[in-house]
Amino acid sequence: MDSKPLVTLDDVLRAREVLEGLLHRTPVESSDAFAEIAGAPLRLKCEHLQRTGSFKVRGALVRLAGLSPDERRRGVVAASAGNHAQGVAWAARRLGIDAVVHMPADAAIPKVEATRSYGARVVLGGDRVEDAVARAVLEAEAQGRTFIHPFDHVDVVAGQGTVGLEILEQVPDVGTILVPTGGGGLAAGIAAAVPEDVRVVAVQSERASAYGPSLAQGSPTSITTTRTMADGIAVARPGDVPFGVLAARDTRVLTVSEDDLSRAVLSLAERAKQVVEPAGAAGIAAIIAHRGETLDGLVEPGRSVVVVLSGGNVDPIVLRKVFRHGMSAAGRYLHLRCSLSDRPGSLVGLLDAIAQVHADVVTIGHVRTGAGLGVDETAVDVEVVTKGSRHSREVLEHVRAAGFDAVER
The missing domain is CATH 3.40.50.1100 (Rossmann fold)
Structure with missing residues (x-):
């Protein structure tokens, strides 16, 4: 090449x-x-x-500024998951150009609303950016608008x-x-x-x-x-x-x-x-x-x-x-499942064991029926914030040493 x-x-x-x-x-x-x-x-x-x-607004503004008077009059169409959409919408408003932007159906709400706030008409649909691009190209051809590619120009x-x-x-x-x-x-x-x-x-x-x-x-x-x-x-x-x-x-x-x-x-x-x-x-x-x-x-x-x-x-x-x-990837977030005897005080004992090693409990959930659980047992999911991987291991080991059947999920 x-x-x-x-x-x-x-x-x-x-x-x-x-x-x-x-x-x-x-x-x-x-x-x-x-x-x-x-x-x-x-x-x-x-x-x-x-x-x-x-x-993205840098490239969008340069691209739109280079359009001919006739192209500006006919308007532009773009496709994006969000950042290019906002860049085109902002640049189009600045230059007085009508803009339509196609975005995936599940595009982030703040990006969709921001694009609309800059004055563009937003069309949602499809699962991927490629779907939005295909629709935008068709609209450009049908209406004589200029397609503003997010990167290939x-x-x-x-x-x-x-x-x-x-x-x-x-x-x-x-x-x-x-x-x-x-x-x-x-x-x-x-x-x-x-x-x-x-x-x-x-x-x-x-x-x-x-x-x-x-x-x-x-x-x-x-x-x-x-x-x-x-x-x-x-x-x-x-x-x-x-x-x-x-x-x-x-x-x-x-x-x-x-x-x-x-x-x-x-x-x-x-x-x-x-x-x-x-x-x-x-x-x-x-x-x-x-x-x-x-x-x-x-x-x-x-x-x-x-x-x-x-x-x-x-x-x-x-x-x-x-x-x-990110906290989980950094070893600072621990999700434990523990089998407990279904009687008063069992959960208190588990939480006390966690507190003894200075970990913070974020959420607790009970599972009372399921494979492997006896009629007098309950499973408890506990999400814990720790100080890092070493502390997470310490928490798990301490809970087990306290007599609880705990596994990391």
């Missing part, structure tokens, strides 16, 4: 002129906690603090690349940039903006990692994705435009698990005081996943690591689940 990048530094510089004065220059924050894990100075590029809560990639220009100015000694990656627009834009000696590392959910197989094959390849909490980067096929840029840079790809993602969201809230959605925390998830190691030679001694926090639009209900999942 032709290795010439389809997006250049000049494209990114022109995109910055379009965005001048319209969007935030998002801050860069230091983090001693994550720097210690990474083994290098580490900075957080806070794109979750951008207008609409993610970097030169203007969109160039707009996202302005993040890279800001990083160079804010962190002059940057050596490595970790970027959450789905279709690849943000990673490709940053790669086009920064010099060759700055490593751009694409981080994907292991449940939706299309870039590894695609780079190995030499062309964008579709994969079968499975459900991931990082819905913002759950893309089955890289975009042709971003793939061309990232392939030319010989970009490294790291994948992270669901446990890594949830622990990253939790750690960012606790240690950096940043509320970030799971997709936006993928870079920190990679740091956590490689705790105690160098990032496979990707961290250059004497140079800083920058982790892009790409979005912060997360449903509070989802955030609660992610926090709970």
Whole structure:
């Protein structure tokens, strides 16, 4: 394939002129906690603090600003799980363009409501983003609207690349940039903006990692994705435009698990005081996943690591689940099932045993009938918050030593 990048530094510089004065220059924050894990100075590029809560508005605004007067008159249509939807809606309102956005039926309510609040008409339906894209393309063809792709367009990639220009100015000694990656627009834009000696590392959910197989094959390849909490980067096929840029840079790809993602969201809230959605925390998830190691030679001694926090639009209900999942992955959440004699005082004895090792009981549930239970027995599910893996083991051992038949669930 032709290795010439389809997006250049000049494209990114022109995109910055379009965005001048319209969007935030998002801050860069230091983090001693994550720097210690990474083994290098580490900075957080806070794109979750951008207008609409993610970097997506950069590319959307550049793309819409480049439309002809006739295209603006006919309006635009987009498809997204949430962040691109909000970016397009905000940019369209700013430029006086009518916008329709297709979203999956189960899109997060805050993202749907935010998109509507920016003035776009939202159409819900289908289970996947790909379903929304198909409907949006059909509407564009039927009504003469311009389809605004979330990542596969030169203007969109160039707009996202302005993040890279800001990083160079804010962190002059940057050596490595970790970027959450789905279709690849943000990673490709940053790669086009920064010099060759700055490593751009694409981080994907292991449940939706299309870039590894695609780079190995030499062309964008579709994969079968499975459900991931990082819905913002759950893309089955890289975009042709971003793939061309990232392939030319010989970009490294790291994948992270669901446990890594949830622990990253939790750690960012606790240690950096940043509320970030799971997709936006993928870079920190990679740091956590490689705790105690160098990032496979990707961290250059004497140079800083920058982790892009790409979005912060997360449903509070989802955030609660992610926090709970993260605490469990970090060994700070213990779920026990205990068989008790069904007589007064048994539950008190169990709770007293847990209290003796200074663990906090969160919930208690009774199961009075079931396989393996005698007529005079009950099973009790107890959810406990602990201080970590070692404390969780101590709690379990102490409860068993107190005479209770306890198993971890």
